[in-house]
Amino acid sequence: MYLPFLYELRARGVPVGTTEAVQLARALKAGLHEQSLDGFYHVARALLVHREGHLDDFDQAFLKVFRGVEVESKKVQDELLEWLKKAMPIADQLTDEERALLENLDPEELQKLFEKRLEEQKERHDGGNKWIGTAGTSPFGHSGKAARQGIRVGGPGGGRSAIKTADARLYQGYRQDLTLDVRQMQLALRKLRTYVRIGGDEELDLEGTIAATAKNAGELEVVVRPPRRPNTRVILMMDVGGSMDPFALLCSRLFSAAKKSTHFKELRTYYFHNCVYGRVYETERFTDPVRIEDLLHECGPHYKLILVGDALMAPYELMSPGGALSYEGEERMEGISWLMRLRNHFRKSVWLNPEPPRYWEGNTIENIRGVFDMYPLTLEGLGEAMSHLLRTR
Amino acid sequence: MSEFARFTGTTTYLTSPSLESAVNCALALERPLLVRGEPGTGKTLLAEAVSAALDHELIRWNVKSTTRAQDGLYVYDTVQRLYDSRFQDKNVGDIRQYIKLGPMGEAFAAKKRVVLLIDEIDKADVEFPNDLLNELDRMRFTIDELQEEVAATQRPVVIITSNAEKELPDAFLRRCVFHFIDFPTPELMADIVRVHHPDLEDRLAEQAIEAFFELRAMKRLRKRPSTSELVDWIAVLRAAGVADVKLEAALPFLGTLLKKEQDLVAFADQLSGGKRWRS
Missing domain, CATH: 3.40.50 (Rossmann fold)
Structure with a gap:
C-alpha cells in the first residue's frame, strides 16, 4: 500500500525518490501519523510534496490508492516498518555517486511513464470516458493534447476524512504543468x-588598500571602490x-x-x-x-x-x-x-x-x-x- | 527515535491538523520547515507561535534582495580592524573581536535549542537557497579566519517562509518539510475579522466577507486582495458609515481592495458583462 502510493505519485510527475521514502518511513516510525489514515495523509503530504503545484497530484494519487480500502492503520504501520527494515540498509549502502545516478535516471523514467499515459489518454478519450488525471503533469508535457481536466471522482465512498480532504481537491488551482520552467x-x-564598477564608492578594495598602505609607509590608507553593477x-x-x-x-x-x-x-x-x-x-x-x-x-x-x-x-x-x-x-x-x-x-x-x-x-x-x-x-x-x-x- | 516536544498551537495562533503535522515532522526529522502561501496567511507568525509553544528563543533572519548566504553565518569586519591597527588600545591580533556571527551562526552557536526564522527567502538572488544547502544540512560551518568550526549542539528548529509565486531550486525543496498555508475559509475569515473589529455589526461583516470572496473568485485579477486588505476595507467602510455593501459596479472604496489599475478595469468589465478577451 505504501510503495504503490509512491509509484503512483511518481507516475503523476511528483518527484519522490529514495530520500522522500526514507524520510516518510522515519516519520512513521516516530509515530507522527498517530496510527490514523488522517495522520498519514498529513505527514505524507508534508514530506513527499515540495511545491504547491503538486498538491493536487498528491490528492489524486492518495484517492486512487486509498479510496474505498478499509485500512487497518495498524497493518499499515507494520507493513511500513517491514519495508523500512528492508529499505534502510539499501539506502545506506548507496554511495553518493550511486545516489546521483539514481537521480539522473528520473527524467527517462518519467518520460516513459508520460508516453504511456498519453497513449492511455487517447484511448479513453475516444471511448468517450472522462480521462482521470492530467497528462500534462509530466515535465515533458506538450501543449494542446493534455488539457487540464478537473475530475469528479464521484460519490461518497464511505471514506474517512483524509479521503474527503483529498476528494475536495482544494489545490487544483495551484497546478503548474511546465515544460521548461521559468527558473x-x-x-x-x-x-x-x-559587470562594471560604476557609481558611488561603497566597497572596500582590499588589495588596493594594502598597496596604498604599503606605499604610505604603513600609515593606513583605506581605498574604496564602487560596487559591481550589471x-x-x-x-x-x-x-x-x-x-x-x-x-x-x-x-x-x-x-x-x-x-x-x-x-x-x-x-x-x-x-x-x-x-x-x-x-x-x-x-x-x-x-x-x-x-x-x-x-x-x-x-x-x-x-x-x-x-x-x-x-x-x-x-x-x-x-x-x-x-x-x-x-x-x-x-x-x-x-x-x-x-x-x-x-x-x-x-x-x-x-x-x-x-x-x-x-x-x-x-x-x-x-x-x-x-x-x-x-x-x-x-x-x-x-x-x-x-x-x-x-x- | 527519542521523544520530542510536539507542537499543538498556542492560544493566539490557530492551527490545522495538517499544519501541526508538518511542524511535528520537521521537529522529529530535524529538517527545515518551508512554509509557503499567499501574503497575509500568517507564515511569519507561525515561527513566533512555535517559539512560544516550545519555549525556545526565536532568532529572525529577514532576507532582502541584497542578502548573501555568507551574511547569515558571520561577517568579518576588516575595515574596523584596519582602523584599530593605527591605535594601540585594542589587540588587533585577536581576530575574534572582529568576527560577528549572523543570525544563522547565532542559532548554531546557541547553547539551547532555538527557533531560526528565515523570512521571505525568495526575495534574495535565485542562487541564495542553494548556497545555504550545506549549512542547513550539516548545521555547522567553519570560520575561515579563525580556523574554527561553529557546530550546532542542539539542531535549531528552522522555519523558512516564501511567497507562493516564486520558484525555489529543487535541491533545496527536497531537503525541506513543506507546508502550504491555505487561504482562510469564509468561516475562518469571519473569526479573523472579528478579532480585528470586535464590535462590528454582523450584517456588514457578512456582506463584506461575501463581497470579498466573490471578488477573489474573479479569474482575471492580477493581484487578488488578501486578509489585510479586507480588514482595512472594513475599517474604511465603518469610518465612512456605510451600512451595507453589495457586489455591484459601485463597490465603495474599491481602491482599498484592488490596487492595480488593470484589476479595476477588469472588475468593471466583468460586472458590466463586457466582452471577455483572452486570458
Whole structure:
C-alpha cells in the first residue's frame, strides 16, 4: 500500500525518490501519523510534496490508492516498518555517486511513464470516458493534447476524512504543468551577466588598500571602490501570432524569465509578426510601433539582440519588397534586408527557434539561418545561444 | 527515535491538523520547515507561535534582495580592524573581536535549542537557497579566519517562509518539510475579522466577507486582495458609515481592495458583462 502510493505519485510527475521514502518511513516510525489514515495523509503530504503545484497530484494519487480500502492503520504501520527494515540498509549502502545516478535516471523514467499515459489518454478519450488525471503533469508535457481536466471522482465512498480532504481537491488551482520552467530559463539567462564598477564608492578594495598602505609607509590608507553593477543591455524581439501560436506558452515563459532577471542593465522587449519589417511593436497586440531606424539610432551596437521566432513564412514574405503587405514608402524593403540590417548593426545577435532543428532545411528557416546564428529554444540551445552572445570575436 | 516536544498551537495562533503535522515532522526529522502561501496567511507568525509553544528563543533572519548566504553565518569586519591597527588600545591580533556571527551562526552557536526564522527567502538572488544547502544540512560551518568550526549542539528548529509565486531550486525543496498555508475559509475569515473589529455589526461583516470572496473568485485579477486588505476595507467602510455593501459596479472604496489599475478595469468589465478577451 505504501510503495504503490509512491509509484503512483511518481507516475503523476511528483518527484519522490529514495530520500522522500526514507524520510516518510522515519516519520512513521516516530509515530507522527498517530496510527490514523488522517495522520498519514498529513505527514505524507508534508514530506513527499515540495511545491504547491503538486498538491493536487498528491490528492489524486492518495484517492486512487486509498479510496474505498478499509485500512487497518495498524497493518499499515507494520507493513511500513517491514519495508523500512528492508529499505534502510539499501539506502545506506548507496554511495553518493550511486545516489546521483539514481537521480539522473528520473527524467527517462518519467518520460516513459508520460508516453504511456498519453497513449492511455487517447484511448479513453475516444471511448468517450472522462480521462482521470492530467497528462500534462509530466515535465515533458506538450501543449494542446493534455488539457487540464478537473475530475469528479464521484460519490461518497464511505471514506474517512483524509479521503474527503483529498476528494475536495482544494489545490487544483495551484497546478503548474511546465515544460521548461521559468527558473531554468532564468539560470540560462544568467550567463549573460557582465559587470562594471560604476557609481558611488561603497566597497572596500582590499588589495588596493594594502598597496596604498604599503606605499604610505604603513600609515593606513583605506581605498574604496564602487560596487559591481550589471552592464548587459539586451533587446528581445519575439514573433507572435500565426504559426507561433503553438509555442505561445514557451515564449511567454522565456519572456517572464527575461523580465524577472535582475542582472540586465537594460532589457527592451518588442514584438513582430513573421519577420521584422520597418517596425516592431511594444505590445503583443501590435500597438505602439517603434521604427527600426529609431531603434538602431537609440541602441548602440553593444546591445545584445535576441530574436525569437519560428522563421517560417511564405518565401515572398521574406524576399519580396512588398512582403510586409501593410507598409508603404520607405519601408518597402525585403524582410531579409531588414534582418541583415539588424544583424550588421549589433555586434552580438542570436535567433532562437522553437521549431526542432530537424525542420530547419528547405524553407525560409534556411534563409534566415544565413543571416543569424540560430539555436533551438530548448534549455540546451538557450545555454549555447547565451555562450555565443558572450563570445568575443 | 527519542521523544520530542510536539507542537499543538498556542492560544493566539490557530492551527490545522495538517499544519501541526508538518511542524511535528520537521521537529522529529530535524529538517527545515518551508512554509509557503499567499501574503497575509500568517507564515511569519507561525515561527513566533512555535517559539512560544516550545519555549525556545526565536532568532529572525529577514532576507532582502541584497542578502548573501555568507551574511547569515558571520561577517568579518576588516575595515574596523584596519582602523584599530593605527591605535594601540585594542589587540588587533585577536581576530575574534572582529568576527560577528549572523543570525544563522547565532542559532548554531546557541547553547539551547532555538527557533531560526528565515523570512521571505525568495526575495534574495535565485542562487541564495542553494548556497545555504550545506549549512542547513550539516548545521555547522567553519570560520575561515579563525580556523574554527561553529557546530550546532542542539539542531535549531528552522522555519523558512516564501511567497507562493516564486520558484525555489529543487535541491533545496527536497531537503525541506513543506507546508502550504491555505487561504482562510469564509468561516475562518469571519473569526479573523472579528478579532480585528470586535464590535462590528454582523450584517456588514457578512456582506463584506461575501463581497470579498466573490471578488477573489474573479479569474482575471492580477493581484487578488488578501486578509489585510479586507480588514482595512472594513475599517474604511465603518469610518465612512456605510451600512451595507453589495457586489455591484459601485463597490465603495474599491481602491482599498484592488490596487492595480488593470484589476479595476477588469472588475468593471466583468460586472458590466463586457466582452471577455483572452486570458
